Amino acid sequence: MSGDLRQPAHLTHPTDELSAAERRELIATMRPEDAAGVPELHEVGVPDELRELIEEAMGRYPQIRSASLPALWAVQRHYGWCSPQGIRQAAAVMGVTPAYLEALATFYDLYHTAPVGLHRVLVCHNISCWMNGGDELLRELCAAAGANPDEAGDHGASSADGEFFIQGFECLGACDLAPMASIDDRYYGPLDAADAVAAIEALRAGEQPVPEKALSRRPAAGGPEPDPDPRVAEAEASANPAGHGPRADGPTGDDSRGRGPHG
């Protein structure tokens, strides 16, 4: 991963909090092409793979603008971030202005409008994770990865070697795993200090981080399947009376698997 990993000031602070120098820097970056219309396909050189993904998304919806979010996902997966070049390419494929897509990329939290580290680690710092040590987890991950914990907590920070991007994030919908983190789009938790170090080391070695803490392996909190509630058992029995298979319920006509109540 190369490139400047520092976020431009106007992406990390409200513009009315910028210093005069930052304001001048921002104005200097404004380019005439920012006001450009819909780019032509031949001007932007879209990689075939990216173009196919975007066109496929456009075909899924009754109206093509609905493919905007999928198109930005495709750009981000292709380039590692929503780069201006990638956005122009998506805009050309979709027939919208780059500004239209940029307005979306800056609204949604999961799109990166500046280059970020290779592995993305989002650490939940909302209520349940905070009560269970989410702030400490963020600091431990930053220490192991070599990222600035204050920046990470505010707007996200990449490690100096470009390997990691760590960000304190609002509720990820996994309060049962508190404190938890989303690592390269997979959930892990609850994570302690040792897990934080182990996860970063595993990622450096190209392995799956702390697989035993993966959400996909977690059983329901209530434990193994209890005996069915009598009302549920009654319904299941009447759906599958002895000797009568269920009606053919699929065009395949294969209902043999549906016979007999389970367990």
Add this chain to the structure above:
Amino acid sequence: MTREGEARMGETRLLFRHIDEPGLASIETYRRLGGYRALPRAVHDLESQELLEALEASGLRGRGGAGFSMGKKGSFLPRGEMEKYVCCNADESEPGAFKDRELMQKNPHQLIEGCAIAALAVGAAYVFIFIRGEYWEVADVLDRAVAEAYEAGYLGADVLDTGNRVELVVHRGAGAYICGEETGLLDSLEGKRGNPRLKPPFPAIQGLYGGPTLINNVETLSNVPHIVRNGAEWYKRFGTEQSPGTKVVSVSGCVRRPGNYEVELGVPSREIIFDLAGGPAKGRRVKAWFPGGSSAPVLTEAELDLPYSFEAMAEAGSMLGSGSIIIADDTVSIPKLALRTARFYHHESCGKCTPCREGTNWTAKMLERVTRGEATPMDLDIIASVQEKIIGHCLCVLGDSMAMPVGSMVSKFRAEFEEEIRAAASSASRPGAAGGGRPGELDHSGFDSPLTAEVEAV
């Protein structure tokens, strides 16, 4: 955390039946365990009007937060030939809520079957499952299940050879709590920023692409196959008269066994929090709890025996919401909890309406002043009054969702806020002292501040 090797009393598993059965996410296992029996019945034997009547008769109330009758909502859509849509709200982003995640991850076909039946009931040819982008691995599970359902003929241009068309698209969001608000969701699905719309017109009349749209939560739609298969009367044997059925409750925070538990509505809250989720750690007590996610006004230890139902929570001045219980034990600082809550809504406010955009911003700033010791008790009155000025004054309830819990914390725990102000002021005045970030670690030593007289005079 230890797990006992048996299911605990109190759970009534209907949607969570066979939840950890290996392979349940595949179509073979789902069918083997009784799945895809309701959709054939819906498509072969029932008219769409009968489907809507069955859903209304079942008394199924929306599980996303508002608790509105699903059948009634469906009946608001105009009849007749036009482009109509069903949207499944899987943008679960409310702090404390994680039930839809487990329902989709482990039993995606239950939801797909419910979506297809809902589409038949209202005459929609398109269903969109709007899933939050953070749930990427769950969306992958859904994608695989949807492909299987197409392959088996449960979805597509000709559902079970009946000429009915139901297309289902899994749409990944990209990180914005506001997209869980139904009109914000629609704008986002149309490829815009997720800004809420002015209502009316309601989505049932003018929703996605301007067409009539039914929007329901994952858990609501997951109930539908059970109702269609077993009948409304059977369904009403679960839960209470006004809140029939089961509810998947997410319990988290300071409890020993956090997770999703499926219960009948109306069971005592204490049973869910203590018998199922294990209650707080040994020697700790419940100090405050959110009964319905972080948007619900907090309740106290004295209210633990209330039945867990839409009505009882509303009567207690709070709400059941999406059914997410967050427990704060006696080590947690309520002012710091209020600050976390306010910061979340400040971050997530879309900025369209002034009371929400400015109100969440200033509430967070004032609560920061409280925890830094720069506030006076009068600021607490200002905080309380700001909350009152947000409620009911915006296009959607995001601002209200901060104002209600923060307002409830300030009014129910005012003494603790005042103590926090005193303690933070005195620790800030000591050289080298730093305000700790740990929940509840208030340093009361060396307290000697000119604020004392002022605070005690209040």
